[in-house]
Amino acid sequence: MKHPMLFLVLLAAATLAQAAKVTLDPSEWGHPEGENCVSCHAKASPGLTEQWRHSAHQQAGVNCMDCHQADPADVDAITHEGQVIATIVSPKDCGRCHQTELEEQTGSVHAEAHLIISERVPALAHNLTGPAMQAAGCDQCHGSRVEVRGDGSLDPATWPNSGIGRINPDGSKGSCSSCHGRHAFSKAQAREPDACVRCHSGPDSPDKEVFEASKHGMIYKAQREAMNLGADTWIAGQHYTAAPTCVTCHMGAAGKIPSTHDVGMRNAWSLNTPVSVQQYLVVFEDGDKLELPADQDPPKRGSELTKADGSIGIVKVVAGPDRRRQIMSMVCLECHAKNFTTSFMDQFDAVVELYNGKFGEPASAIMQVLYQNGLLTPLPFDEPLEFTYWELWHDEGARARHGAAMASPNHAWWEGMYLVGRNFYSRFLPRARAVAGDAASELIDPVLAQTNQHEWLASPDAANPILGWSPPVESDGASDAGSGANEAAAGAEEAETSNADAADAADSAQEESKADAANSDGGADD
Amino acid sequence: MIKLRAPLFITRHVLFALVAGGLGGVVFMFFLLEFDHFTSSNEFCLSCHSMTYADDFYQRSPHYNSPSGVRASCGDCHVSEGIIMATYDHAVGTKDLIKQLFGPDYDDPVVNTLHLPEAAFAARDWFRKRDSATCKRCHAQEAIMGTRANTAAIHTEDAQGKTCVDCHINLVHRQVPERQTFKRDAWNAMVEEEFGLEPGAAAAIMAGE
Numbered sequence: 261m262k263h264p265m266l267f268l269v270l271l272a273a274a275t276l277a278q279a280a281k282v283t284l285d286p287s288e289w290g291h292p293e294g295e296n297c298v299s300c301h302a303k304a305s306p307g308l309t310e311q312w313r314h315s316a317h318q319q320a321g322v323n324c325m326d327c328h329q330a331d332p333a334d335v336d337a338i339t340h341e342g343q344v345i346a347t348i349v350s351p352k353d354c355g356r357c358h359q360t361e362l363e364e365q366t367g368s369v370h371a372e373a374h375l376i377i378s379e380r381v382p383a384l385a386h387n388l389t390g391p392a393m394q395a396a397g398c399d400q401c402h403g404s405r406v407e408v409r410g411d412g413s414l415d416p417a418t419w420p421n422s423g424i425g426r427i428n429p430d431g432s433k434g435s436c437s438s439c440h441g442r443h444a445f446s447k448a449q450a451r452e453p454d455a456c457v458r459c460h461s462g463p464d465s466p467d468k469e470v471f472e473a474s475k476h477g478m479i480y481k482a483q484r485e486a487m488n489l490g491a492d493t494w495i496a497g498q499h500y501t502a503a504p505t506c507v508t509c510h511m512g513a514a515g516k517i518p519s520t521h522d523v524g525m526r527n528a529w530s531l532n533t534p535v536s537v538q539q540y541l542v543v544f545e546d547g548d549k550l551e552l553p554a555d556q557d558p559p560k561r562g563s564e565l566t567k568a569d570g571s572i573g574i575v576k577v578v579a580g581p582d583r584r585r586q587i588m589s590m591v592c593l594e595c596h597a598k599n600f601t602t603s604f605m606d607q608f609d610a611v612v613e614l615y616n617g618k619f620g621e622p623a624s625a626i627m628q629v630l631y632q633n634g635l636l637t638p639l640p641f642d643e644p645l646e647f648t649y650w651e652l653w654h655d656e657g658a659r660a661r662h663g664a665a666m667a668s669p670n671h672a673w674w675e676g677m678y679l680v681g682r683n684f685y686s687r688f689l690p691r692a693r694a695v696a697g698d699a700a701s702e703l704i705d706p707v708l709a710q711t712n713q714h715e716w717l718a719s720p721d722a723a724n725p726i727l728g729w730s731p732p733v734e735s736d737g738a739s740d741a742g743s744g745a746n747e748a749a750a751g752a753e754e755a756e757t758s759n760a761d762a763a764d765a766a767d768s769a770q771e772e773s774k775a776d777a778a779n780s781d782g783g784a785d786d
Numbered sequence: 787m788i789k790l791r792a793p794l795f796i797t798r799h800v801l802f803a804l805v806a807g808g809l810g811g812v813v814f815m816f817f818l819l820e821f822d823h824f825t826s827s828n829e830f831c832l833s834c835h836s837m838t839y840a841d842d843f844y845q846r847s848p849h850y851n852s853p854s855g856v857r858a859s860c861g862d863c864h865v866s867e868g869i870i871m872a873t874y875d876h877a878v879g880t881k882d883l884i885k886q887l888f889g890p891d892y893d894d895p896v897v898n899t900l901h902l903p904e905a906a907f908a909a910r911d912w913f914r915k916r917d918s919a920t921c922k923r924c925h926a927q928e929a930i931m932g933t934r935a936n937t938a939a940i941h942t943e944d945a946q947g948k949t950c951v952d953c954h955i956n957l958v959h960r961q962v963p964e965r966q967t968f969k970r971d972a973w974n975a976m977v978e979e980e981f982g983l984e985p986g987a988a989a990a991i992m993a994g995e
Contacts, residue, residue: 303940338964342952410975411963412961412969
């Protein structure tokens with residue numbers, strides 16, 4: 261594992277060192293027709309023209325046609341005022357100049373964002389709501405599969421779209437303008453935390469809010485002018501030290517670590533899954549990438565593997581979770597001590613492991629067993645428990661893990677793990693028991709018994725004043741009287757007491773859950 | 787005193803023929819005027835069923851429903867001005883009639899849509915060759931003000947050396963790409979999807995005719 265990854269880091273570093281800012285020779289840009297575009301568009305769409313006018317592209321002599329020119333054979337080529345152009349400038353188009361960024365972006369979780377959820381979309385967007393929501397919701401972040409119609413127009417169900425995993429007519433995946441707002445393509449803008457907010461906000465991945473509620477976010481806000489956001493090169497620890505932004509940790513250059521447009525490369529864990537797993541990053545010969553759970557054997561270099569899109573690729577390099585973590589940690593080390601960094605990561609890992617072991621794995625196992633026994637229909641979201649489970653891991657669980665990953669105590673706890681716990685004990689388990697009915701003790705209790713983390717439920721008498729009730733302290737006289745008999749009985753029954761209490765707790769929970777389920781059913785019928 | 791005398795070859799018969807011919811010519815001119823007028827009307831064009839598909843889109847376009855109440859008829863755009871050119875256009879136009887009678891079944895909506903791109907390309911060529919003369923019957927480039935701030939500037943500064951249809955296509959009838967970027971396979975696939983045909987059916991229809 262070590263050597264291939266070292267190779268990857270060195271390769272990336274070497275590429276960065278060698279690569280000029282752009283790979284296309286300047287004599288190749290500055291299309292002669294560009295001036296005509298600008299003359300008319302300055303009048304027809306002055307906003308975008310003005311943005312371009314103040315851009316680095318304009319200063320370098322790159323005009324409309326340099327990016328929008330197309331070959332007549334291109335699927336989405338149109339004839340516009342005598343020129344053959346394409347409306348969509350795909351990563352492949354940007355990659356004519358920005359080749360390194362294209363290669364890094366290819367196969368990243370960003371580029372694959374459409375494919376990653378394409379199987380899930382019908383359940384939520386088509387069944388639960390309606391197809392209109394795919395265009396206006398899902399696809400605006402995850403990217404659409406852009407359809408060019410026979411009359412040359414772009415299907416409005418798939419365009420406009422700047423989702424980051426957009427599948428473009430030329431087959432390339434991604435949308436550079438998702439982060440680099442057109443037509444200024446400002447470096448400073450893309451380095452802002454706000455560059456990520458359109459998608460990384462909301463209940464499932466409130467990363468903007470998490471960042472803002474962290475010390476990093478506080479300091480960024482207070483010292484934004486010291487961030488040097490417009491710098492030509494922007495290496496943490498060298499060109500700025502005030503605070504990190506999203507870019508800094510997930511893709512930015514820091515010390516000896518080169519920048520990368522593979523935003524997920526430094527992530528050791530999957531955090532947006534029912535159960536978090538540590539992952540290998542597999543890089544294929546053709547540049548595509550794939551993440552695999554680290555509990556399997558790593559694929560061998562040169563071996564064949566099925567890629568995310570179903571095609572077969574040849575493995576070039578594999579990076580293990582330790583190495584990915586190491587790269588992320590090296591960013592931290594620009595400002596923090598080694599022990600500080602390691603211990604922070606330990607705190608983060610402990611939260612993920614807590615979530616996995618106490619909630620994620622049991623909840624997932626309970627759902628499996630209910631499906632396997634036909635107690636839930638395979639159709640998603642036709643039963644209340646399915647929403648409960650979905651929100652447990654997808655919203656609350658993801659928030660908790662993201663909060664811990666980025667040091668927002670509020671999101672780790674109140675917006676995160678507190679809600680996970682509340683959901684698990686007050687909604688998920690009662691509903692699951694109601695669904696299981698008489699089989700609850702056979703199907704659900706053994707799952708809970710696999711960890712000792714739910715044993716606290718077996719001590720219902722353990723009082724705490726948090727909810728305003730502690731049993732009154734009994735007087736000495738009262739406790740003395742008959743104490744002998746009580747002690748004898750207690751001694752005899754000691755072993756059984758906890759079991760009986762647990763059973764009581766389970767029974768009462770079941771009753772409660774039945775009432776709950778009845779209410780829910782009533783609601784559903786309405 | 788000079789006595790005016792008709793040349794000897796102007797006999798009574800010749801004189802009669804000249805008068806009759808002259809009158810006939812005038813009558814013929816009136817006939818052509820009426821003929822062109824009639825054959826430029828929507829009623830005449832739509833007397834072929836195949837033209838009703840073009841009419842569907844036309845009726846939804848601003849050239850049919852303009853806020854000012856001006857309505858452009860088929861002939862206003864597709865027949866040149868002046869008796870000579872109008873007659874010429876109609877004479878050439880008889881080839882459409884021949885194709886309608888002996889060519890593919892343009893009355894079939896599938897066949898009609900499949901052949902539409904070629905018709906659109908030919909129409910655009912026709913407009914370009916005439917420097918969009920029929921557009922200019924109503925639209926004067928220097929008078930275009932538009933509702934947006936810079937429409938006038940675009941039409942004076944950026945439209946120099948261009949003719950109307952260089953920029954303004956797909957205004958009235960169903961959208962068809964320019965010839966240069968037109969893709970027959972994609973068009974066929976669109977038609978197949980629209981009419982619920984099997985993949986490849988469109989190509990078979992095109993080949994069979």
